[in-house]
Amino acid sequence: MANAVANIKGVVSVSMLDWEGKLVSTLFMGGCNLRCCFCQNPDLIDSPNALSDVAWKKIKRHLQDKKDWLDGCVISGGEPCIYPGLKSLLFQIKSLGYPIKLDTNGTLPKVLSQIIKEELVDYVAMDLKTSFEKYPSIARTPLDLENIKKSVELIAGAANENLIEAEFRTTVVPEYVCEEDLLEIAGYLAAVGAGCYYLQQFDPKHVLEPGIGTIRPYSEEHLAYLTGECDKIVPTTCRSLLN
Numbered sequence: 508m509a510n511a512v513a514n515i516k517g518v519v520s521v522s523m524l525d526w527e528g529k530l531v532s533t534l535f536m537g538g539c540n541l542r543c544c545f546c547q548n549p550d551l552i553d554s555p556n557a558l559s560d561v562a563w564k565k566i567k568r569h570l571q572d573k574k575d576w577l578d579g580c581v582i583s584g585g586e587p588c589i590y591p592g593l594k595s596l597l598f599q600i601k602s603l604g605y606p607i608k609l610d611t612n613g614t615l616p617k618v619l620s621q622i623i624k625e626e627l628v629d630y631v632a633m634d635l636k637t638s639f640e641k642y643p644s645i646a647r648t649p650l651d652l653e654n655i656k657k658s659v660e661l662i663a664g665a666a667n668e669n670l671i672e673a674e675f676r677t678t679v680v681p682e683y684v685c686e687e688d689l690l691e692i693a694g695y696l697a698a699v700g701a702g703c704y705y706l707q708q709f710d711p712k713h714v715l716e717p718g719i720g721t722i723r724p725y726s727e728e729h730l731a732y733l734t735g736e737c738d739k740i741v742p743t744t745c746r747s748l749l750n
Contacts, residue, residue: 529578597627613658638688676705
């Protein structure tokens with residue numbers, strides 16, 4: 508119990524944005540094993556220990572009170588899979604009767620495999636940062652690209668077996684993600700049988716590295732063009748992160 512109540516650094520009590528078509532509560536876990544320069548939750552990456560934990564008792568009471576009109580619970584971050592108490596947290600939320608969506612960077616396929624096998628998640632959304640050869644320029648930390656690929660294959664396979672629902676997504680940041688990168692990702696997803704790819708608009712207002720905030724996002728027209736090109740390869744749609 509003790510592990511499961513720690514490291515929740517933020518809560519959106521009611522959201523219509525974090526799980527398409529559902530009204531959810533979203534929990535944000537502190538810490539990440541990557542340092543993506545355009546991360547939209549920099550406080551969770553840069554200084555998670557400076558943020559107070561949200562008491563599990565308070566979250567549990569909210570989930571119990573709103574059970575009749577919330578559709579699910581989203582676990583985001585940061586990177587939830589680095590947290591040792593993740594399985595216990597998922598179990599407790601499941602015990603309240605909630606479907607769970609997990610947001611992940613896919614660097615820890617063994618963790619993903621366990622929680623999928625134990626039916627602790629219903630939906631997995633994995634971020635694909637850019638083409639594989641350009642990953643280091645974004646992640647800014649050593650990583651094993653084979654683990655990224657294993658997670659893609661694991662999630663796509665589980666979705667095709669109807670064990671979970673799944674999506675893959677890329678935040679389209681000029682200078683870091685271009686058309687060629689997106690087409691490479693789309694081709695890889697098609698090859699492993701992935702069924703849903705989202706392109707997300709870049710929001711420069713609140714990012715990990717201040718210099719990235721000077722980058723102007725692609726126009727909505729260009730984002731629509733990129734979406735159309737990827738859609739020729741794998742089912743693709745776009746969403747905006749801009750307010």
